[in-house]
Amino acid sequence: MSLEHGKILKKSLKFAIQPKRWLPFFILDLIFLSVGIFYTLLNVSIISNIFAAATGSLASLGALMQFGFVLILLFTVWVLVKIWLQTSIIHQSYKEKDYNKSFRIGLKKYPSVLAAVIVIGLISGLIGMIPFIGSILSIIIGLMFFFTLPIIVVKNKGFSEALNASLKIFKKKAFDVFIIWLLLAIISMAIATIFALPLLILFINVFVAAGTLSSEAVFPYIIQMAQAYLPIVVLGSIILLMGMSITSVFSLKAQTEFYLKMTTMWKKLFDK
Numbered sequence: 691m692s693l694e695h696g697k698i699l700k701k702s703l704k705f706a707i708q709p710k711r712w713l714p715f716f717i718l719d720l721i722f723l724s725v726g727i728f729y730t731l732l733n734v735s736i737i738s739n740i741f742a743a744a745t746g747s748l749a750s751l752g753a754l755m756q757f758g759f760v761l762i763l764l765f766t767v768w769v770l771v772k773i774w775l776q777t778s779i780i781h782q783s784y785k786e787k788d789y790n791k792s793f794r795i796g797l798k799k800y801p802s803v804l805a806a807v808i809v810i811g812l813i814s815g816l817i818g819m820i821p822f823i824g825s826i827l828s829i830i831i832g833l834m835f836f837f838t839l840p841i842i843v844v845k846n847k848g849f850s851e852a853l854n855a856s857l858k859i860f861k862k863k864a865f866d867v868f869i870i871w872l873l874l875a876i877i878s879m880a881i882a883t884i885f886a887l888p889l890l891i892l893f894i895n896v897f898v899a900a901g902t903l904s905s906e907a908v909f910p911y912i913i914q915m916a917q918a919y920l921p922i923v924v925l926g927s928i929i930l931l932m933g934m935s936i937t938s939v940f941s942l943k944a945q946t947e948f949y950l951k952m953t954t955m956w957k958k959l960f961d962k
Contacts, residue, residue, distance in 0.1 A: 693866065693955070695873060698947045703877075706940035710789065711782065714775050715935035722768040723927065726761060733757045734913055770804075777803045779939055780843040783946035795843070802842045806849040810835045833867050834860045839942075840949040863952065870948050878937045885933020888926035892919060 705711060733753070778796035782789060810831070818828040834857050841852040860867050883890075896915045900908050916923055 693870075693948065693951055695869070698944060698951065699873065699877065702940050702944035702947060705783070705786070705943045706936045711779065711939045711943075712932070712935040714778075715772070715938050716931055718768065718771055718775060719931045719935065720928070722764055723931065726764055729757075729760060729764075773804055773807055774800055776839070776938070776942055777843060779942045780840055780946050783943040784840075784844050784950070799843050802847075802849040802852070803839055806835075806838050806842060806852060809849065809853065810838065833864070833871055836860065836867055836871060837945070837949045840946045844946065844949065859949075859952065863956065866952065870944075874941050874944055878941055881937045881940065882930075882933050885936075886930050888922070889930055892922055892926060 774793075774796045777799050778792040781792040781795045781799075785792075788795070814828045814831045817831055818824040820827060835853055837856040837859055838849070838852045841847050841855045842849060845852075845855070847855060896912065896919075899915075900911050
């Protein structure tokens with residue numbers, strides 16, 4: 691019996707392009723990106739002075755550290771909210787009609803999902819620091835725990851049980867897990883690239899021109915170009931965010947569908 695890769699991928703893409711599925715991700719990304727850009731523009735003079743000077747003053751360095759801390763804080767909040775949305779989408783992938791209920795389920799499952807994300811992230815990050823083979827080992831870790839989040843949401847498991855269950859699937863069907871991961875990576879990259887084209891074309895032109903400047907003049911030049919082409923940057927960013935939102939939903943839907951298909955086809959194998 692086949693996993694029906696094409697059928698699942700087509701179903702997942704059809705699910706992902708529904709506005710009500712990807713719009714929460716888009717709104718979240720748009721809000722935090724807008725706040726981040728606005729805050730950065732408010733601090734352009736401070737950043738430019740640091741880059742322009744060989745050594746910054748203590749006050750400037752302190753301001754730069756404060757700027758960095760605020761951006762890190764914004765990023766952290768964005769990640770935490772996004773995990774909730776991802777959990778909700780996994781529930782929608784399993785029960786498509788439970789749209790409103792999915793956000794409550796996302797909150798209910800949030801502690802287990804967050805714990806799993808932290809554990810997987812720490813393991814992958816630490817192993818990724820190993821010279822030469824770290825990146826390969828990180829990918830393997832990702833494959834080992836590939837189905838952890840769907841298991842938590844669909845099967846109502848705790849994070850440790852879900853990690854073990856995902857590991858069991860990988861041990862018994864490693865090749866199938868790898869093929870699924872590869873297909874999702876290729877398709878997601880293709881979707882993201884298509885939506886990123888307007889920004890890519892602009893950035894290539896800007897960075898080619900910036901390559902002819904001195905190192906001190908590069909950052910001010912990039913800021914100047916960003917301000918000059920602000921309408922294009924804004925429109926291109928909105929298009930890219932739409933693409934990334936669709937990609938996120940597509941990956942989560944397909945991941946959940948493949949998990950359900952595998953555990954149905956090989957139920958006896960995974961129950962051992």
